[in-house]
Amino acid sequence: MLFHQDADFKHLIIHHVGNKSQDEYFTLSEEEVDVHRDEILADLLMQYFMKPFSKANEVYRFYHPNDTLDLNEVYYFARQYFAGEKPFIDFSKDIAKYLYEVTEHPKIKSGELYIVALDNIQMEGEDHKAIGIFKSENKEAYLKVYSEASGLDVNYEEKAININKLDKGVVIVNVEEEEGYKVLCVDQTNGSEAVYWKDDFLKLRTRNDNFQQTGNIMKVYKNFVNEKIDEVFDMDKADKIDLLNRSMNYFKSKETFDEEEFNTEVIGNPDAVSLFKDYKSNFEEEFDTPFQSNFDIAAPAVKKMASSYKSVLKLDKNFHIYVHGKRELLEKGYDEDKGMNYYKLYFENED
Known part of the structure; x- marks a missing residue:
């Protein structure tokens, strides 16, 4: 996860990039924006x-595609800047010119291109320098109400930017350079023109290290339990929570993930194991993200996923039961006299 609360702007420059296929052009700035002239402006940006x-x-x-990272233009330009081989303004111009060259789909909108250099970006618990590349394509009308001597008046800004709606962006974190950096990407565009940002301009693929392997296998298993397993097996909510708790205990207590061990200790049932393998294979194929049979478990990934593992039985609006383990101490039944379901809980001590 990325945190920007302590981040600082080191550089900011704005260019304009048109659509090459529509015979539009690009406009390059020669000077950086002084973000720190106004503290509120810096916070809003x-x-x-x-x-x-x-x-x-x-x-x-x-x-x-040729497995030569330096042939990826954005990577190459970023590496030059991070290494101090190219000044920030020259680096930003290279980025703008290259984006213009790949802006060939007729539906791609022109817009402002903001390029920033940032300090103190926190990524997975560590502070790093980073580059941000952002594009605004959509403008909105805003009303402005202000005071006059006789009362309040209203005006408008016809083509303004909504700061809560970033159209496109990428953050390149200066770590693991030889593996292609750690990169986060945002694109709000839908339709056939959307692929140009991530695929044509940036050329990105999902990271597949221990952190990603850990997070992905936990995510896929959670979705399997919540969405798939009861299509074949008759399971109530408490059984699903038990399966999730067993998997969470596995990832918290083990240093290494072993597929056969996980299938035996956590899933247990051979038919369910087979069903999970098929479910996992579909994920691998759809997202082009292969799973390894063995890998070191990344504790930060386990911590991140823990909050999404739900272990609460919500019973109407009257009770919430938090289930942390020992499924055999929770018994479900039906009371014919009351015409209602019930749970019976066994315990030794009450705090």
Whole structure:
């Protein structure tokens, strides 16, 4: 997860990129924007650029189909800047010119291109330098109400930017350079023109290290239990919670994930294991993200996923039962006299 609360702007410049296929052009700025001239402006820009990434869970890396990273233009330009081989303004112009070259779909909108350099971006618990590349394509009308001597008056701004709606953005974190950096991407565009940002301009693919392997297998298993397993097996909510708790205990107590061990200790039932393998294979194929049979479990990924593992039985609006383990101490039944379901809980001590 990425945190920007302590981040600082080091550089900011704004260019304009048109649509090449529509014979539009690009406009390059020669000077940076002095963000720090106004503290409120700096805070608003930081919110506009970075807030969408606070919920971005997928981490990518740059790649190139020829497996030569330096052939990926954005990676190459970023590496030059991070290494101090190219000044920020020259780097930003290279990015703008390259984006213009790949802006060939007729439906791609022209817009402002903001390029920033950031300090103190926190990624997975560590502070790093980062580059942000953001594009605004959609403008909105805003009303402005202000005071006059005789009372209140109203005016408007016809083509303004909504700071809560970033159209496109990418944050390149200066870590693991040789593997293609850690990269987060946002794109609000739908339709056939959407692929140009992530695929044509950036050329990204999902990171597949221990952190990603851990998070993905936990995510896929959680979805399997919540969405798939009861299509074949008759399971109530308490049984599903038990399966999730067993998997969470596995990831918290083990240092290494072993597929056969996980299938035996957590899932147990051979038919359910087979069903999970098929479910996992579909994920691998759909997202082009292969799972390894063995990998080191990344504790930060386990911590991140823990909050999404629900272990609460919600019974009408009267009771919530938090189930932390020992499924055999929870018994479900039906009272014919009352015409209602019930749970019976066994325990030794009451706090």
